[in-house]
Structures are given as C-alpha cells and as structure tokens.
C-alpha cells in the first residue's frame with residue numbers, strides 16, 4: 001500500500017470523532033453501532049436526557065439515527081465492505097473535538113468486532129484504516145445484546161399475530177430460560193439460561209441468505225427490499241401445493257390439516273406444464289418467504305420443545321419487522337406447540353450482535369450509558 005495513504009489515515013485517526021464503535025460483520029450485512037464524540041454536550045447531559053433533539057432521520061437514505069451523541073445504528077451490505085470502510089474513514093474518523101478522556105477509536109485504533117467478517121476482513125481494516133479489529137465471539141454478542149435489550153428497553157419484545165402487534169411485559173426476574181433464534185444469512189438457535197450461561201443448541205442453513213439468494217435467482221429482483229415488497233402482493237397458493245389440491249378440495253381433518261394448509265411448498269409447478277417465466281414474481285416471492293419462515297418457526301419450536309422452553313425470541317435482519325414473515329413464524333410456533341409456546345420479536349432485531357460487541361467494551365459506564373439512551377429513545381433501531 002502507498003505510504004501517502006497510510007499517513008493520511010493516521011492524521012484522520014489523530015483528530016478522531018467517534019468513541020465506542022462496534023461492528024458485526026455477517027455473511028450478508030455489516031451492522032455498526034457507535035457513540036459519536038462530536039457532540040458539544042457531556043455524556044452526563046446526554047444520558048440524563050437534557051437534549052431536545054430526540055430522534056432524527058438523516059437526509060440521505062442510508063440511515064435513521066439519533067443525532068448529537070446518542071447511539072447510532074447503521075448497516076451496509078457485506079459485499080460493499082469498502083463503503084463501510086469509507087464511511088468510517090470519512091464520516092467517523094475525521095471530526096475534530098473528541099474529548100481527551102474518551103476511550104475513542106481514534107486513541108486506541110482498536111474496535112470491537114464480531115461475526116465471521118471480523119476474521120475475514122481484519123487485514124483490510126488494518127490496511128485501509130490502521131484499525132485493529134478486536135474479535136468478540138458472535139454467540140456471546142448475540143446473547144449479550146438480547147439480554148441487555150430484554151432487560152433494559154421498555155417494549156423491546158412483542159408478539160405478532162394476525163396483523164396485531166402486542167408488546168410483551170418482560171419480568172426481569174423471569175426472563176430465563178428462553179430460546180434465541182437469530183435469523184441472519186444462516187440461523188442460530190441458542191438456549192439462554194442466565195446472563196452468562198447459554199448454549200447454541202441448533203441451527204439451520206436455510207435462512208435469510210436462502211430467501212434472498214433464491215429470490216434473486218427466481219425473480220430477478222435487484223434488492224432485498226424489492227423482494228420483500230413483491231412478496232406483499234403475491235399469492236402463495238399459485239406456487240404451493242395445498243392439502244386441498246391433493247384431496248380434491250377436502251380437509252384431511254383426521255390429522256388436523258385443513259384444505260388450505262400447505263402440503264408441499266413449491267409443489268404446484270410439478271403438475272403444471274409451465275416455465276419459470278409463466279409464474280408471477282410476486283407469487284414466487286410470497287411462497288419463498290412463507291416456506292423459509294415456516295420452516296424456521298417449526299425448527300425453533302422443536303428446539304423449544306426439546307428443552308422445555310416456552311418463550312422464543314426471534315432476531316436477525318431477515319425479519320425486518322415484516323408482517324407476513326412475523327405472522328408466518330408466529331403461526332408455525334402456535335400451530336406446532338398447540339398454543340403452548342410463544343414467538344416474540346425484537347425491535348432491535350438485526351442489531352443484537354453489534355450491540356453485544358458494543359457492550360463488550362470494558363468501561364463500566366458503557367452499559368449504563370447505552371441503557372439510558374435506549375430507554376429514552378427506543379426507536380433508534382432502524383437503519384437501512
């Protein structure tokens with residue numbers, strides 16, 4: 001690498017503008033949480049809520065974030081890791097006015113990072129920004145992030161059924177045990193028994209990456225959001241083989257299957273003389289979303305059953321607060337558990353790992369700081 005470039009980066013780092021930046025670099029997305037130090041107010045002011053600025057959306061379409069020194073949440077596509085590096089370089093490392101006593105990335109040149117990309121891109125971050133990624137275990141971070149949110153943020157968890165969202169009251173003393181299902185590119189299922197005791201009990205490779213990858217191939221969609229949007233307008237019955245298709249319109253009531261239940265996802269085309277182009281992209285997207293959400297809901301339930309867990313929290317960016325996805329998962333859990341287990345969703349769904357990495361900085365006041373900020377501005381979750 002040219003030396004001029006290295007020097008330029010070093011100069012930027014010395015000026016510094018952000019403290020406590022943490023990354024979760026996954027197979028599909030890079031999630032970033034940071035606390036900016038370019039606010040003129042003190043951290044005390046900020047955590048005590050003296051700001052009148054509140055939640056603000058940035059003018060570009062990259063993010064919604066909290067301005068003036070509160071926690072910021074961003075995401076980037078992992079395939080565009082260079083955009084993430086450019087963002088850190090130009091937006092976060094260049095501001096002046098970092099306070100001396102802050103443990104800023106500018107001072108230490110080390111940032112906490114989790115996810116497989118913390119290994120994969122370690123050299124790239126070092127080379128381009130002079131930053132060392134301090135790797136934190138992905139499962140540790142997911143659990144730390146989830147426990148923190150569930151204990152700290154009012155209205156973090158909610159159920160979703162038939163289009164109705166209902167916030168759950170979580171008693172802190174009665175949080176454990178639960179099953180955490182993180183639906184990223186792949187899916188991890190973690191039995192959480194206490195603040196520090198957890199075990200990854202299962203997983204499936206049929207996850208968000210499968211939905212997006214197959215969807216891209218089958219529908220020619222250019223973005224994940226476009227695929228989700230298509231699925232809104234689709235009808236899965238055109239693609240899925242229903243019980244009624246097999247039973248001449250009848251239910252198979254003896255085993256509890258109505259005629260409208262899906263007997264075989266994507267099964268309809270086998271008996272039709274049609275090509276891919278003859279099917280509507282909307283219907284394909286709908287079936288795909290249903291198939292994957294239903295499958296994850298079912299595997300999650302089976303694992304909850306395996307360990308006698310009644311509560312299942314679903315996180316990960318696959319969900320995207322999307323009603324059909326949440327409905328399908330909830331119906332699957334409800335159906336298989338005969339109403340015994342509950343699917344719950346998290347408002348900060350995609351940021352569990354990044355938040356966990358953020359909270360792994362050792363400064364003891366960090367958790368308190370994040371606690372106050374999230375309490376006060378719980379809507380800070382979304383970015384694109």
Ligand SMILES: Nc1ncnc2c1ncn2[C@@H]1O[C@H](COP(=O)(O)OP(=O)(O)OP(=O)(O)O)[C@@H](O)[C@H]1O
Pocket residue numbers: 024025026027028029030077115116183184185186187207208209210211212224225315316317318319320350384
């Ligand atoms: N804008 C987007 N671009 C790409 N995928 C998106 C987008 N929004 C949501 N997704 C979905 O979210 C999934 C990624 O979720 P998440 O960021 O939680 O996982 P990850 O950390 O990338 O994956 P893993 O943990 O398996 O490495 C994608 O596979 C896709 O299904």
Ligand SMILES: CC(C)(CO)[C@@H](O)C(=O)NCCC(=O)O
Pocket residue numbers: 026027115116138184185186187188202203204205
């Ligand atoms: C490999 C990870 C943990 C990376 O985040 C994730 O993509 C995952 O849980 N995949 C599922 C792998 C499996 O258990 O079959």
